[in-house]
Amino acid sequence: MPRLGGATLGRGLVTAYLSLIVLIPIAALVSKSLEGGLSGFWDSVTSPLALSALKLSLILALIVVAINLVTGTALAWVLVRDKFPGKALVNSVIDLPFALPTVVAGITLLALYGTNSPVGIDIAFTRVGITVALLFVTLPFIVRTVQPVLLELDREMEEAAASLGASPFTTFRRVIFPNLRPALLAGTALAFARAIGEFGSVILISGNLPKTQTAPLFIFAQIESGNTEGAGAVSVTLLVIALLVLLVIGRLTHWSLRHGR
Amino acid sequence: MAARDRLGKYGLRYFALGYLTMLLLIPVGMISYRAFEHGFSAAWSSVTTPDALHAFLLTIEIAAIAVVANTIFGVGCALLLVRSNFRGKALLNAIIDLPFAISPVVVGLALLLLYGRTGWFGSMFLDNGVQILFAMPGMVLATIFISLPFVVREVVPVLHEIGDEQEQAAQTLGANWWQTFWRITLPAIRWGVGYGVVLTTARALGEFGAVAVVSGRISGQTETAPLWVWREFGQFNTTGAYTASLVLALIAIATLLAMNSFKRKEAS
Numbered sequence: 252m253p254r255l256g257g258a259t260l261g262r263g264l265v266t267a268y269l270s271l272i273v274l275i276p277i278a279a280l281v282s283k284s285l286e287g288g289l290s291g292f293w294d295s296v297t298s299p300l301a302l303s304a305l306k307l308s309l310i311l312a313l314i315v316v317a318i319n320l321v322t323g324t325a326l327a328w329v330l331v332r333d334k335f336p337g338k339a340l341v342n343s344v345i346d347l348p349f350a351l352p353t354v355v356a357g358i359t360l361l362a363l364y365g366t367n368s369p370v371g372i373d374i375a376f377t378r379v380g381i382t383v384a385l386l387f388v389t390l391p392f393i394v395r396t397v398q399p400v401l402l403e404l405d406r407e408m409e410e411a412a413a414s415l416g417a418s419p420f421t422t423f424r425r426v427i428f429p430n431l432r433p434a435l436l437a438g439t440a441l442a443f444a445r446a447i448g449e450f451g452s453v454i455l456i457s458g459n460l461p462k463t464q465t466a467p468l469f470i471f472a473q474i475e476s477g478n479t480e481g482a483g484a485v486s487v488t489l490l491v492i493a494l495l496v497l498l499v500i501g502r503l504t505h506w507s508l509r510h511g512r
Numbered sequence: 513m514a515a516r517d518r519l520g521k522y523g524l525r526y527f528a529l530g531y532l533t534m535l536l537l538i539p540v541g542m543i544s545y546r547a548f549e550h551g552f553s554a555a556w557s558s559v560t561t562p563d564a565l566h567a568f569l570l571t572i573e574i575a576a577i578a579v580v581a582n583t584i585f586g587v588g589c590a591l592l593l594v595r596s597n598f599r600g601k602a603l604l605n606a607i608i609d610l611p612f613a614i615s616p617v618v619v620g621l622a623l624l625l626l627y628g629r630t631g632w633f634g635s636m637f638l639d640n641g642v643q644i645l646f647a648m649p650g651m652v653l654a655t656i657f658i659s660l661p662f663v664v665r666e667v668v669p670v671l672h673e674i675g676d677e678q679e680q681a682a683q684t685l686g687a688n689w690w691q692t693f694w695r696i697t698l699p700a701i702r703w704g705v706g707y708g709v710v711l712t713t714a715r716a717l718g719e720f721g722a723v724a725v726v727s728g729r730i731s732g733q734t735e736t737a738p739l740w741v742w743r744e745f746g747q748f749n750t751t752g753a754y755t756a757s758l759v760l761a762l763i764a765i766a767t768l769l770a771m772n773s774f775k776r777k778e779a780s
Contacts, residue, residue, distance in 0.1 A: 258596045265589045269607055272657050276622035277610075279632055283625040322531050329528040333521065341529065343772050347536060349711070350764035350771070352718025354738040355543075355757040358745060362542040362754065369542075387535055419520060441612065448615025451720035451738065455745060467617045467721065474621055474725055483625065486618040493613040 277490075284483030295484035300461065304469035305488060311378070311465065312446035315385040319442050320435060322386075323393025330394070331401040348390050353451025356387050361455060376458035381465065384452040389442040396438035397431055404430055432507045440500040444493050543761055546754040558752035559759065563732045567740035568759070574648070574723075574736065575716035578655040582712050586663025587705060591697070593664070594671040595679075611660050619657050620725025623650055646728030651736070654722035659715040663708035670704035670778070671697075703778040710774060714767045718760065 285292055295301060330342050348356065360383060365375045374380035404427065412422040450467040457463040464472070466489050473482035547555050558564075593605065611619070627644040628634045637644050644650045678700070682692045698705075720738045727734040731743065737760060745753035 258592070258598075261588055261592050262596075262598060265585070265592055265604070268585050268589075269604070272653065272660060273607060273610055275632075276619070276626045276657070277614075279626035280618070280622035283631075322528070325524055325528040326532065329525050333525050335525060341532065343768055344532070344536065346768055346771060347540065347764065350714040350718075350767040351540075352720065352738045352741075352760050352764070354720045354742050355718070355760050355764075358741065358753060358757050359539040359543055359761075362546045363539045383535070387539075390532075390536065419517070444613045448613075448618070450615060450617045450724075451718075455742065467615045470615070470617045470621060471721070471725070474617075474624065479621065479625060479628075482621055486615070486621055490614055490618060497613055 280483055281487055284480065284487045287480055291480070292484045292487075295481040296488050298481070300464070301469060301481065301485050303461075304464050304466045305485065305492075307378070307464065308447050308466040308489070309492065311382055311385060312443050314382060315389055315446045316439050316443050318386060319389055319393045320439065323390070323438060324397055324431070324435070326394045327397040327401055330398060345391050345394050348388050353388060353449070354455070356452040357384055357455040360384055360387060360452075375456060376460055376463060378463055380456040381453050381463055384456050385446045385449055388449055388452050389445050392442040392445065393435065393438035396434040396441070400431055400434040433504050436500050436504045436507065440497050443496055443500075447493055447496075448489065540761060543754055543758050546750065547758045549754075550751055554751055555755040558749065559755045561752075563735065564737075564740055564752065564756060566732050567735045567737045568756075570735070571717055571737040574651050574655050575713055577652050578659055578716045579709060579712050581656050582660055583663050583705065583709055585660070586708055586712075587667055587698075587701070589664045590667035590671055591693075593668055595676060608661050608664050611657055616654075616658055616719065616721025617725060619654055620722040623654055623657075623722070623726050645726055646730065646734055648734075650726040651723050651734065654726050655716045655719050658719050658722050659712045662711040662715065663705065666708035666711065667701055667704045670701045674700045703774050707771065707774040707778065710767055710770045714764060717763060 284295075287295075296305070326345065330338065330345075351359070360380070361375060363370065364372045364380065364383065366373055374383060408426050409422050412426045413419075417425065448467055449465075450471065453465060454468060454471070457465070457468055459468070459472070466485055470482045470485050470489070473479070473485070589604075589608065593601065624645060625631050626633055627637065627650060629638065633644075642649075644653070678696050679692050682696050687695070718738055719736075720742070723736055724739060724742075727736070727739065729735055729739055729743070731740070735743070737756060741753050741756045741760070744750075744756070
């Protein structure tokens with residue numbers, strides 16, 4: 252009986268903590284953004300600047316995820332199947348973007364690819380620059396979800412496919428890829444959510460120009476100028492987009508696990 | 513055929529490593545060059561100003577509070593998720609991951625709206641003279657929000673793996689709940705907890721967006737190290753910005769080393 256009481260108490264404490272830290276602030280955000288009614292919300296979200304910021308964030312997040320799927324899989328592959336000196340070091344360096352403060356990530360990229368670039372590449376204040384920053388902060392996601400699956404993968408299947416005359420590409424597409432699909436989807440979800448909401452690493456690179464204003468930068472600018480209602484409406488939209496994408500990817504993963512093979 | 517295979521192998525290797533070098537290694541290496549561009553003493557004096565030191569100290573204080581809070585919550589919540597069954601467990605699971613799906617700026621705005629003058633909790637605290645926004649409590653709340661999921665997410669799989677046979681054995685032998693947790697469960701999950709703590713610390717030390725909104729960014733008072741870096745860079749004190757970035761990057765690398773040793777211990 253005391254165990255049951257303890258579990259109930261624990262559940263209550265966890266719920267209280269989550270409510271205080273996460274749920275009540277989000278409820279306040281949603282309620283404030285709807286203070287001007289649905290039409291006010293709609294007007295805020297569909298203002299030209301808000302719309303272009305949301306569109307830019309969405310497109311850049313999609314591009315970044317697409318590039319990550321290729322480079323992340325390649326890196327995971329090289330880390331699992333290849334042998335070269337310094338591999339352990341490369342393996343631990345992959346996590347650096349998780350550990351590095353985002354504003355440092357932005358400054359880091361500007362040191363090499365900024366206005367005084369020692370290599371003559373200047374991507375400061377451009378959309379390319381923002382894309383590179385997003386690639387930097389999302390680098391580990393696909394690598395770290397694909398890597399363990401590749402490690403576990405049975406190589407006999409690939410050898411069988413190859414001995415039956417399948418080209419390396421066909422082997423990858425028909426044998427390896429179906430096994431990686433759930434991991435790729437999980438990595439995609441994490442990278443997308445991170446890219447669409449990223450702020451610290453892009454704020455310096457964007458240079459506060461309209462053409463490089465992503466949704467989080469737009470929200471920040473609106474807060475700074477006192478328009479919290481407009482900022483709230485775009486925030487809620489951003490949150491809904493992220494949750495919808497996570498939901499769709501969750502369904503896809505479920506489907507892939509059932510019908511994938 | 514063999515030549516083609518080798519081309520594929522080396523091609524892939526140099527593509528992957530080249531990408532990593534251009535995107536990550538050279539830029540991070542560049543920070544130390546930029547920091548010491550004008551000599552060591554210039555770098556040293558740029559980050560030992562009172563404001564800079566205050567910013568670093570504040571960052572450490574906030575991170576320490578957030579880490580302790582989220583570690584206690586994380587272990588408790590993971591135990592609840594793995595060791596008991598109740599309605600709404602799936603919902604609880606989904607809510608825990610919410611901070612990963614929310615932009616830090618949005619977190620800041622949510623707190624601003626909740627504790628602001630016209631917010632639900634705003635007048636309650638302000639009337640009693642308790643300052644939440646533009647002060648330590650708001651910054652701590654923002655940092656806790658942002659770094660909430662890490663410990664839970666690292667401890668849940670470990671708890672699944674160790675099973676509950678030993679815990680049940682201890683309880684059959686008359687150990688109470690606390691003894692079981694302290695003597696059996698905690699030692700078994702310690703590396704998982706350690707890994708979660710390291711991730712939480714890294715995230716908390718580097719938090720920028722949420723804290724930028726709720727802190728009011730008063731230099732020497734509510735300015736954390738990442739905010740200090742941002743302001744100095746904007747005011748063209750690049751030596752200071754790069755030197756402080758270097759310090760933060762070194763902390764990040766230390767974090768990385770800790771992560772690796774925890775991962776190895778967990779595996780063995």
